Amino acid sequence: METVQPRAVIVGIQLQHDTNFAYSMEELRNLADACDIEVAAELSQKSSRVNPSHYLGTGKIQELALLMEQHEATVAIFNDELSPSQIRNLEAALDREVIDRTILILNIFAQRAKTKEAQLQVEVAQLQYMLPRLSGLRDSLGRQGGGSGLKNRGAGETKLELDRRRIEERISALQLELQVQVSRRQIQRKQRHKNEVPVVCLVGYTNTGKSSLMNTLVETYHPGSGKGVLAKDMLFATLETSVRSIELPGRKTFLLTDTVGFVSQLPHHLVKAFRSTLEEVTEADLLIHVVDIADPQHEQHMAVTRETLKALGADNIPTVYACNKADLTGQPYPQVEENSVTLSALQNRGIKELVTLIRSRIFTDYIQCEILVPFDQGSLVSYFNEHADVQAVSYEEQGTRLKLECRAADYERFKDDFIELPQ
Known part of the structure; x- marks a missing residue:
């Protein structure tokens, strides 16, 4: 029917x-x-x-x-x-x-909501909203259950039968289940910190093109990998946090995170329920604030995003701006300013300029050097080949000569095992 x-x-x-x-x-x-x-x-x-x-x-x-x-x-x-x-x-x-x-x-x-975690988070938020409104909502919820088009999946049909105590018990059970998901996410985050891979997080108003930008970056640097995320022209297409590894030329890698979009007057029940997901934002090394500059209200959208970031405690994280959908504005692009790039994720224009800006912000601890590695330290040559940008190799009587760009931390860690040469 x-x-x-x-x-x-x-x-x-x-x-x-x-x-x-x-x-x-x-x-x-x-x-x-x-x-x-x-x-x-x-x-x-x-x-x-x-x-x-x-x-x-x-x-x-x-x-x-x-x-x-x-x-x-x-x-x-x-x-x-x-x-x-x-x-x-x-x-x-x-x-x-x-x-x-x-x-x-x-x-x-x-x-x-498609993933288990997102569904749990939404149901917690719905129940917390409903709890003080049981008497007032009893009739309207009955109509919703009758097919008014408002699909309260997960928390809908049973609300009429649940009394306050049972709802509170359900919330407690859901929060325990969510804690398992949160613990798993925290272990993953700790592993990333251990690997010292920078984390870059896409933030912005809903439907500004964050997922499209992620897909374009993945396809640019890992063509044919099939690791794209859902990108649709609709509000809240993304509710799940997606993380993709982006490997740039020169052995530089960062993790790119796509997050749920913001909206004005985002219900505090949702912010609270999705806090574990949004914690990805608070632990990022760099935020890319994606703005739909074709939308006449984009200034207000930017203000809402800043307010939400402040509420999350993420307002002090370094930020660059990706002014997206420039192809719909008629203005020339790509354009690069000190802290922003005007681009089109859909047309794949301005992406390299954005990545250059990202590189300049997150790979600040790299140094250029020329070193001589003794032959009995062959494992060190292998390490630098895997973790640094080795630009030239030559073999001398005393060992292997490398011209490279590496992390300052790696240089300090191994400096007793090689001889630094004047450049």
Whole structure:
């Protein structure tokens, strides 16, 4: 049977001094679209404060009820996180399903989550959101379970049967299960630190092209490896952290990490649940802040990303900017500035310039030298051939002469085993 797409009216309050209201409402439309809900109409109200009991004033609630009836809308989507009493009162007044921005984002995450860890994280976030709202959400959850198009997978159908105590028990069980995943990730991170491989992390607003950039970098330096990640033109296509090793010419390697995209008013339940995943960002040596410069709102997106990084404690990590999708702007590219590259991941233009910028930021501990390795230290020659950029080799009476670029740490570690020669 063909599923009927639910129709909705989106609702928001523009508070005084709120200059981003029009943009946030447009984003709410996009979020609804990502959740397969058709936005039939929009209602807004200018106010100095949000009504604590009903979010909207009495007159606006009547206007909303007429608007929903006129457009045959079954859902009202509010642009802020609603309190349990607000949801209960609005549903009673409208006799329609009421959801807020938070549950919309939670549902998108539930639909997109593919790995075990992401599914666990989303379910924890959903349950933590639902816990104080059990009474207010009881009716709307019943309608969701009835096929309104909001796929609360994993945490949906059982919510009506679960009482508060059982939900708390479920959260505890999920968090224990998540801890196993977190421990595994921490072991992997420790191993990377042990190997002294720099970590570069892609961050940015959702749908700016982070995964496309990762795929282009992988294909450029490892053609035909088949190690690309999912890249789609949609909100929150990436919920799982993906790590790929990028080996550059000159025996220089770094790990490239793709992360979940950010969005304004990202629910704190999600930030908390995904903290273990987002810890990849906090331990990076360099961040690549990917910006969709073809989007008129990219300045606001950059501000949201910076705020989220600050909340994670990652605002002090060195950052370079990849100004992506330049092919959609009509401006000449690639262009390189001190801390940014204007490029197109899709067209594979500006990638080498970006890598040059990355190299200059993360491979700062390398030195050029010329050394003589005694023949009885043959293993050292093998080590440098594997871990350094050996540019010239010659054989002399006393041993093997190497001209190379290597890590300063390796030079210090082995300096007693070779003779340094003047260059």
